Amino acid sequence: MSKNILVTGGCGFIGSHIVDCLVKKKFNVTILDLILPKRKDVKFIKGSILNKPLVDKSLKNIDFVFHLAAVSDVNKVKNIPSKTIETNIIGTTNLLEAARKKKIKKFIFASSYYSYGDAGNLYTTSKTASELVIKNYNLLFGIEYTIIRYSTAYGPRNRNVDAISIFVDRALKNLNLIILGDGNQKRNYVHVEDLAKGSMIALNKKSKNKTLTLTSKKSIKIISLAKIILNLAKSKSKIIFNKKRKRFDDFTSSDKYFIKKKDLFGWKPKYNLKTGLKQYIKMFS
Numbered sequence: 001m002s003k004n005i006l007v008t009g010g011c012g013f014i015g016s017h018i019v020d021c022l023v024k025k026k027f028n029v030t031i032l033d034l035i036l037p038k039r040k041d042v043k044f045i046k047g048s049i050l051n052k053p054l055v056d057k058s059l060k061n062i063d064f065v066f067h068l069a070a071v072s073d074v075n076k077v078k079n080i081p082s083k084t085i086e087t088n089i090i091g092t093t094n095l096l097e098a099a100r101k102k103k104i105k106k107f108i109f110a111s112s113y114y115s116y117g118d119a120g121n122l123y124t125t126s127k128t129a130s131e132l133v134i135k136n137y138n139l140l141f142g143i144e145y146t147i148i149r150y151s152t153a154y155g156p157r158n159r160n161v162d163a164i165s166i167f168v169d170r171a172l173k174n175l176n177l178i179i180l181g182d183g184n185q186k187r188n189y190v191h192v193e194d195l196a197k198g199s200m201i202a203l204n205k206k207s208k209n210k211t212l213t214l215t216s217k218k219s220i221k222i223i224s225l226a227k228i229i230l231n232l233a234k235s236k237s238k239i240i241f242n243k244k245r246k247r248f249d250d251f252t253s254s255d256k257y258f259i260k261k262k263d264l265f266g267w268k269p270k271y272n273l274k275t276g277l278k279q280y281i282k283m284f285s
């Protein structure tokens, strides 16, 4: 019998691609989200993970939970610190409580590779704290989990907040690309369709109670990223540095975060950065 999967945040950027993968794999998908879904062939529950009775109801007859609903924009956190803590940590706890009562088979959590470093302030704290809460629920109540630490996603349906979507948008309009800081900060990007496919690893029994990291093989300096985008978009834009506006706790990726091959269970990203960027830029031309 096909498994029933609840995807919280299934109407968002990464969540909507995960829903696509799950539907393709013939799972019965239910989404719990504040906003409307991208597709109509899944069950949809409109509401918040902070609404405990609704969360309880949403987990009825569910086998697996993919938990992605969150305050996801690290730049917004400064304006909504307590909402970030509430949504990301208490929201996760509400789901775990319901999962405990309903005896769900597995809890899959969208964490971040920011959890490896000190940057990202309350956003990172909310992810790391949630990871600990999930591990404690496993210890106390035996709820199986897989935590997936994502690097930065890019591609279709993005939130227009990552450097790739902002740079591509400006490059195609021949507007200058503004880099905060000196451009030497590194990021690791994975195409969102690859991240979604990679997330299916969490359905594999071998990923039980593991923390996996989904990244691409190489991180890239923001200055190099800007140059590649200008080239691929055949743009007349220039690169402008705003060194004064460097983020005080900016994240810089390190190669030590890369996923271990033994934990990939055969996952191979379809796109490298260049082919992924080409595909993304082509969407607008």
Ligand SMILES: NC(=O)c1ccc[n+]([C@@H]2O[C@H](COP(=O)([O-])OP(=O)(O)OC[C@H]3O[C@@H](n4cnc5c(N)ncnc54)[C@H](O)[C@@H]3O)[C@@H](O)[C@H]2O)c1
Residues within 6 Å of the ligand: 008, 009, 010, 011, 012, 013, 014, 015, 032, 033, 034, 035, 047, 048, 049, 050, 067, 068, 069, 070, 071, 072, 073, 087, 091, 110, 111, 112, 113, 149, 150, 151, 152, 153, 154, 159
């Ligand atoms: N995008 C990335 O590069 C990235 C990297 C690492 C980790 N993550 C994590 O992956 C998850 C998904 O990220 P995304 O980029 O798709 O973000 P997103 O903002 O596009 O999606 C989040 C979804 O959660 C929903 N949501 C927010 N608060 C909710 C609430 N209280 N109740 C129910 N739904 C709620 C939103 O409506 C949205 O549809 C997040 O947990 C994020 O922290 C994202």
